[in-house]
Amino acid sequence: xxxxIERSTLMKAMxxxxxxxxxxxxxxxxxxxxxxxxxxKIAFRATDLDIEVLDTAPAVVSQAxxxxxxxxxxxxxxxxxxxxxxxxxxxxxxxxxxxxxxxRSHFSLATLPKEDFPVMASSEYECNFSVKAxxxxxxxxxxxxxxxxxxxxxxxxxxxxxxxxxxxGKALRCVATDGHRLAQVDAPLPAGAExxxxxxxxxxxxxxxxxxxxxxxxxxxxxxxxTKVRFATPExxxxxxxxxxxxxxxxxxxxxxxxxxxxxxxxxxxxAVDRVSTVSSERSRAxxxxxxxxRLVLSVNAPDSGAADxxxxxxxxxxxxxxxxxxxxxxxxxxxxDRENAVFMFNSSGxxxxxxxxxxxxxVYVVMPMRV
Amino acid sequence: MNAFDPNISQRQPIRxxxxxxxxRIAAGEVVERPASAVKELVENALDAGARRIDVTYADGxxxxxxxxxxxxxxxxxxxxxxxxxxxxxxxDGSDLLNIRSFGFRGEALPxxxxxxxxxxxxRYGKDEAARIAxxxxxxxAVEPAALTRGTVVELRDxxxxxxxxxxxxxxxxxxxxxISDVIKRLAMAEPSVGFTLRDVSGGGEGALKFRADxxxxxxxxxxxxxxxxxxxxxxxxxxxxxxAEREGLILTGYAALPTYSRGAAxxxxxxxxxxxxRDKLLIGALRGAYADxxxxxxxxxxxxxxxxxxxxxxxxxxxxxxxxxxxxxxxARGLIVSTLKHALxxxxxxxxxxxxxxxxxxxxxxxxxxxQMDLASRATLSYRQPDRPQSGFAEFAPSARVEPVHSAExxxxxGVEALPLGAARAQLHENYIVAQTDDGMILVDAHAAHERxxxxxxxxxxxENGVAAQVLLIPEIVELGADDRAAILNAADSLAPLGxxxxxxxxxxxxVRETPAILGEVNATAMIHDILDELSDLGQTQTVxxxxxxxxxxxxxxxxxxxxxxxxxxxMNALLREMEATPHSGQCNHGRPTYVKLKMTDIERLFxxx
Numbered sequence: 001x002x003x004x005i006e007r008s009t010l011m012k013a014m015x016x017x018x019x020x021x022x023x024x025x026x027x028x029x030x031x032x033x034x035x036x037x038x039x040x041k042i043a044f045r046a047t048d049l050d051i052e053v054l055d056t057a058p059a060v061v062s063q064a065x066x067x068x069x070x071x072x073x074x075x076x077x078x079x080x081x082x083x084x085x086x087x088x089x090x091x092x093x094x095x096x097x098x099x100x101x102x103x104r105s106h107f108s109l110a111t112l113p114k115e116d117f118p119v120m121a122s123s124e125y126e127c128n129f130s131v132k133a134x135x136x137x138x139x140x141x142x143x144x145x146x147x148x149x150x151x152x153x154x155x156x157x158x159x160x161x162x163x164x165x166x167x168x169g170k171a172l173r174c175v176a177t178d179g180h181r182l183a184q185v186d187a188p189l190p191a192g193a194e195x196x197x198x199x200x201x202x203x204x205x206x207x208x209x210x211x212x213x214x215x216x217x218x219x220x221x222x223x224x225x226x227t228k229v230r231f232a233t234p235e236x237x238x239x240x241x242x243x244x245x246x247x248x249x250x251x252x253x254x255x256x257x258x259x260x261x262x263x264x265x266x267x268x269x270x271x272a273v274d275r276v277s278t279v280s281s282e283r284s285r286a287x288x289x290x291x292x293x294x295r296l297v298l299s300v301n302a303p304d305s306g307a308a309d310x311x312x313x314x315x316x317x318x319x320x321x322x323x324x325x326x327x328x329x330x331x332x333x334x335x336x337x338d339r340e341n342a343v344f345m346f347n348s349s350g351x352x353x354x355x356x357x358x359x360x361x362x363x364v365y366v367v368m369p370m371r372v
Numbered sequence: 373m374n375a376f377d378p379n380i381s382q383r384q385p386i387r388x389x390x391x392x393x394x395x396r397i398a399a400g401e402v403v404e405r406p407a408s409a410v411k412e413l414v415e416n417a418l419d420a421g422a423r424r425i426d427v428t429y430a431d432g433x434x435x436x437x438x439x440x441x442x443x444x445x446x447x448x449x450x451x452x453x454x455x456x457x458x459x460x461x462x463x464d465g466s467d468l469l470n471i472r473s474f475g476f477r478g479e480a481l482p483x484x485x486x487x488x489x490x491x492x493x494x495r496y497g498k499d500e501a502a503r504i505a506x507x508x509x510x511x512x513a514v515e516p517a518a519l520t521r522g523t524v525v526e527l528r529d530x531x532x533x534x535x536x537x538x539x540x541x542x543x544x545x546x547x548x549x550x551i552s553d554v555i556k557r558l559a560m561a562e563p564s565v566g567f568t569l570r571d572v573s574g575g576g577e578g579a580l581k582f583r584a585d586x587x588x589x590x591x592x593x594x595x596x597x598x599x600x601x602x603x604x605x606x607x608x609x610x611x612x613x614x615x616a617e618r619e620g621l622i623l624t625g626y627a628a629l630p631t632y633s634r635g636a637a638x639x640x641x642x643x644x645x646x647x648x649x650r651d652k653l654l655i656g657a658l659r660g661a662y663a664d665x666x667x668x669x670x671x672x673x674x675x676x677x678x679x680x681x682x683x684x685x686x687x688x689x690x691x692x693x694x695x696x697x698x699x700x701x702x703x704a705r706g707l708i709v710s711t712l713k714h715a716l717x718x719x720x721x722x723x724x725x726x727x728x729x730x731x732x733x734x735x736x737x738x739x740x741x742x743x744q745m746d747l748a749s750r751a752t753l754s755y756r757q758p759d760r761p762q763s764g765f766a767e768f769a770p771s772a773r774v775e776p777v778h779s780a781e782x783x784x785x786x787g788v789e790a791l792p793l794g795a796a797r798a799q800l801h802e803n804y805i806v807a808q809t810d811d812g813m814i815l816v817d818a819h820a821a822h823e824r825x826x827x828x829x830x831x832x833x834x835x836e837n838g839v840a841a842q843v844l845l846i847p848e849i850v851e852l853g854a855d856d857r858a859a860i861l862n863a864a865d866s867l868a869p870l871g872x873x874x875x876x877x878x879x880x881x882x883x884v885r886e887t888p889a890i891l892g893e894v895n896a897t898a899m900i901h902d903i904l905d906e907l908s909d910l911g912q913t914q915t916v917x918x919x920x921x922x923x924x925x926x927x928x929x930x931x932x933x934x935x936x937x938x939x940x941x942x943x944m945n946a947l948l949r950e951m952e953a954t955p956h957s958g959q960c961n962h963g964r965p966t967y968v969k970l971k972m973t974d975i976e977r978l979f980x981x982x
Contacts, residue, residue: 179844253845286840286889301643303836326842326889344545352845368843370889371871 001065013057017044018071040193117233125223129192134216146180155245162198167361200243258345263315276308277327285327392509395486406433407550413472415442431548439466442522448502488530557648563598616711625676630665639673661712717955796944812971823965827928841871841886846886848896
């Protein structure tokens with residue numbers, strides 16, 4: 001194998017591939033990236049056995065071939081090479097070394113046989129559709145904060161992607177919950193997604209997919225089967241196993257009858273929550289919301305370290321209410337609002353509270369109160 | 373074909389077992405090993421009002437057990453009756469609830485007679501002494517004998533009539549150990565009675581295994597003396613006297629400081645009305661009382677005596693009377709937990725003397741090492757490390773930096789040295805504080821001490837503010853067995869204040885609605901199972917509290933002064949004063965000491981000045 005490639009092109013391809021490679025591996029080959037050169041392209045394949053990223057880049061291939069080499073080391077080398085350098089990768093297939101030259105720098109890295117590299121079995125995808133990068137980004141970004149980190153409830157360790165009947169007709173819906181709060185985000189259902197089986201996309205996959213979505217206008221090809229999901233741009237293909245479990249029936253916990261409506265500027269609200277919660281040193285800081293006509297008082301009371309309250313002018317016309325929340329949860333859901341005011345719908349101090357942006361039903365959040 | 377199939381095996385007619393067989397079966401319950409025979413016989417001697425009890429055994433008690441006492445004895449005419457089943461002088465049978473003696477079942481002697489060769493020699497008052505023998509259940513005739521006073525019960529060839537039981541006995545050594553344990557436990561409960569224990573396996577006088585002379589003085593002094601004999605001076609020096617009463621229940625005895633804990637539950641001696649017991653309720657209460665001071669793999673050392681009106685405790689639960697049942701279990705538990713906690717809180721920052729003894733030991737070894745050095749090598753090898761620069765900069769070397777307290781007036785106001793932890797003088801290795809007191813010096817592990825102080829503060833806050841509960845979006849349904857379900861629902865009321873709300877759900881399931889917010893995301897199923905395990909083991913649960921406190925402890929570790937931080941004089945003094953004011957500051961969260969104290973006399977001893 002002998003390939004010549006421009007440093008920044010190599011850098012971009014390598015960085016996407018190496019990010020799925022775990023820092024510490026018990027199987028040595030998993031620390032490697034599989035490099036395949038053929039035609040006028042070079043392909044990098046990396047996997048952690050759950051996710052596989054295949055990244056292709058244009059290159060001058062003078063001799064086709066394939067090998068595997070430590071992903072993080074190669075990435076570090078490329079990163080430190082000067083901008084604009086031409087990088088030459090060569091492996092004669094006998095010495096067990098990949099030679100890397102750029103200008104006057106020369107590196108020689110140990111390789112492992114390409115035959116040992118685990119390539120994810122291809123499978124039949126029963127549902128294929130295309131979605132704009134910006135749409136997919138919004139779906140994942142707004143839901144991912146609510147993903148559970150509790151390993152025993154593995155079926156909550158991801159985003160549940162499925163086709164649903166939304167407020168504005170058929171929707172591609174992403175849901176995540178950790179048992180304390182829930183996010184449900186909808187987008188118009190793309191053509192071809194009607195048969196989408198519900199799949200739980202793991203947390204790590206969500207993070208990796210987000211990295212592919214820098215170009216808002218790009219079309220992402222999504223393929224889904226019972227066990228796998230694939231996201232593809234023209235250069236990169238990311239294939240991931242999905243979580244084998246059933247997502248709980250989340251529709252039951254989204255409150256329908258909450259009738260106390262609070263409208264507040266989300267950013268101002270978040271800043272106020274952040275300020276008052278400073279006085280409590282506890283890990284789970286409880287913030288109390290006291291609602292009265294057009295008035296919201298946020299307060300934190302930590303008898304030993306102090307107390308804080310802040311009054312906000314809000315739109316509220318229902319009967320007075322007092323309710324407590326984990327400050328972190330409030331900050332996180334308020335952070336999902338970017339254009340309009342946050343609208344909270346309460347029922348009582350022990351019931352789930354619903355939040356959405358203005359009257360937009362395409363993204364709703366549920367947060368459970370805290371009893372202090 | 374299966375021989376155990378009940379439909380196929382041939383039916384045998386129902387038969388009345390003869391007395392010998394019945395007695396052997398009963399003996400199996402009461403006498404399971406030589407030690408239980410010793411226990412029955414010694415208890416009889418105590419019930420007879422003995423002031424001296426001598427116990428002799430051979431071959432781990434398998435060939436000989438002899439118990440001699442100076443009690444009131446048995447009249448010759450009653451000797452045959454003493455060997456009959458359900459015959460006793462201790463109760464009249466009208467009230468099984470009001471039992472004031474050790475024995476009452478009238479089973480010990482006939483049982484022993486059924487499984488071994490038993491001889492009783494006794495002299496009642498001024499009567500002539502008499503003897504009766506029973507061999508494998510066959511009672512002999514009463515014969516005249518010679519004895520000055522009391523009763524001698526001799527049991528030879530225990531279990532010769534039940535060879536199966538003999539096979540299950542442990543080695544002679546292990547059985548002898550068990551006998552010794554029994555005697556020690558009984559001796560603890562009766563400080564005013566003298567005990568001796570002899571092993572005559574080799575014939576002749578044998579070897580004296582244990583001796584406790586009758587103790588005089590008031591009850592506490594006598595008990596302290598007896599415990600010193602049995603458990604060693606270390607125990608008494610590190611134990612707190614306990615004396616409390618609540619609604620007619622009286623708790624006395626000694627409880628050791630947490631820093632004097634053990635790796636196994638071997639030093640826990642519990643007595644109810646003078647009767648040694650191993651009762652789940654009491655052991656659970658003990659664990660509860662020490663929960664805060666010891667990690668789970670350490671066990672407190674105690675000798676506690678619970679006394680109450682015999683009517684309020686049922687001792688007729690267990691054939692060997694090792695378990696008891698209280699009429700008000702909550703009261704007994706509450707008394708133990710609160711009394712011990714209170715006593716430990718008062719002892720506050722006291723760390724055990726074993727700690728400072730160990731320190732002294734460490735110091736001494738080093739002294740000897742230097743002493744052996746000959747003069748020539750002392751001249752070349754300087755006391756300091758040889759490669760250390762000899763210049764005046766040595767004192768700035770960070771590794772052994774001594775931070776002197778700058779101004780005595782500013783940092784050590786009048787009388788500070790009279791306080792328990794004294795006045796801070798210096799900090800060594802950027803952690804250890806050296807303080808001077810009126811009668812010695814104190815070495816404090818600043819990090820461990822501060823960690824404990826922060827932890828106590830966090831716990832106090834938690835107690836004052838209550839535990840916030842996070843309501844669950846999707847209540848967790850936990851499937852359990854019917855018994856477990858009932859048990860956990862029973863405990864639900866005590867779990868609710870800790871932020872864990874459990875409600876009944878259909879079938880055998882419970883529903884977890886709220887979890888403690890501080891724990892973040894909780895695996896409720898695993899937690900419920902852990903709680904249940906603990907409930908069945910100990911009859912109470914610490915799981916939720918433990919987890920919350922584990923989090924607090926972690927927070928405390930992050931929020932405390934780290935090793936490597938130099939402290940100023942006022943800072944060090946402030947830490948010492950706060951330690952004095954904070955309960956339980958004598959040990960860190962894992963039962964390790966936070967400071968050691970060297971008395972002036974200890975220091976003088978180090979230099980041979982005493």
